[in-house]
Amino acid sequence: MIDKKPLIEINKLVRKFGSFTALNGVSLNVYPGEVHALLGDNGAGKSTLIKVLSGIHSATDGIIKVDGEEVHFNSPREASDAGIGTVYQDLALNALTSVTRNFFLGREIKKGPGAFGIMQMNEMNEITIREMKKIGISIANPEQPVGTMSGGQRQTLAIARAIYFGAKILILDEPTSSLGQKQQMEVLKTVKRVKNLGNIAIILITHNEIHARLVADRFTFLSLGEVIGSGLSSELGGDDVKRLMAGGADIGDLAKELENVT
Ligand SMILES: Nc1ncnc2c1ncn2[C@@H]1O[C@H](COP(=O)(O)OP(=O)(O)OP(=O)(O)O)[C@@H](O)[C@H]1O
Numbered sequence: 301m302i303d304k305k306p307l308i309e310i311n312k313l314v315r316k317f318g319s320f321t322a323l324n325g326v327s328l329n330v331y332p333g334e335v336h337a338l339l340g341d342n343g344a345g346k347s348t349l350i351k352v353l354s355g356i357h358s359a360t361d362g363i364i365k366v367d368g369e370e371v372h373f374n375s376p377r378e379a380s381d382a383g384i385g386t387v388y389q390d391l392a393l394n395a396l397t398s399v400t401r402n403f404f405l406g407r408e409i410k411k412g413p414g415a416f417g418i419m420q421m422n423e424m425n426e427i428t429i430r431e432m433k434k435i436g437i438s439i440a441n442p443e444q445p446v447g448t449m450s451g452g453q454r455q456t457l458a459i460a461r462a463i464y465f466g467a468k469i470l471i472l473d474e475p476t477s478s479l480g481q482k483q484q485m486e487v488l489k490t491v492k493r494v495k496n497l498g499n500i501a502i503i504l505i506t507h508n509e510i511h512a513r514l515v516a517d518r519f520t521f522l523s524l525g526e527v528i529g530s531g532l533s534s535e536l537g538g539d540d541v542k543r544l545m546a547g548g549a550d551i552g553d554l555a556k557e558l559e560n561v562t
């Protein structure tokens with residue numbers, strides 16, 4: 301594991317909004333075939349970090365390398381072309397159109413000249429079924445509207461789409477947070493299957509330490525724009541995780557703080 305090269309290296313990343321520093325020298329590496337959990341409380345800077353990695357915000361300072369090459373993204377398109385696929389919480393799927401249409405969304409396979417080409421629905425349906433199956437979801441009818449799928453299946457659709465269109469680095473923004481327990485497990489299984497593909501580096505943003513424990517190989521904890529702890533899952537004890545999730549405060553101190561509430 302140690303001699304593996306990181307697929308993405310983030311070194312001393314800084315992002316300011318005016319005089320406010322949302323990311324203050326954040327560093328982390330993500331390796332192929334690994335899940336790197338990014339944890340932290342509200343306002344820690346998790347979304348800001350993924351927006352910089354996705355080309356939505358520019359970095360104020362610091363270095364990002366993909367596959368050893370320094371990158372500077374000026375748009376989401378550039379990040380996506382470099383192999384960064386981000387699955388946002390709201391997914392940007394259209395509930396009324398079919399699974400296949402959502403899978404291709406603007407990248408349809410057409411035969412014939414330009415915009416007037418004929419869409420190859422059979423081929424697109426087959427690809428959609430195949431790619432979803434690779435990461436664990438069997439869909440009977442790819443022409444069913446996305447609105448008929450479960451929340452977990454929709455996450456899988458968005459993940460399968462990102463991978464098929466070239467994501468080497470998959471960023472998942474709180475993929476389990478709006479789901480019921482059974483669906484959460486479905487998504488975690490999907491994450492595990494993507495990890496098992498072996499060539500994709502996954503950044504999993506979550507508030508849920510149990511989910512992180514279940515699938516992550518490495519952890520980075522952010523608090524107020526800074527890394528306050530990081531390490532291999534196997535090295536972090538439960539108490540470390542709890543303390544770091546609480547923004548680095550000692551659990552004893554937090555308990556005292558609560559005792560004082562009347
Ligand atoms: N566009 C912006 N302009 C000014 N400040 C911003 C902007 N985006 C984020 N911030 C600030 O940066 C800090 C980090 O926000 P961010 O959304 O990255 O946190 P987060 O870790 O994703 O939190 P949450 O768990 O609530 O989603 C917050 O204090 C937020 O107010």
Ligand SMILES: [Mg+2]
Pocket residue numbers: 346347348
């Ligand atoms: Mg956020």
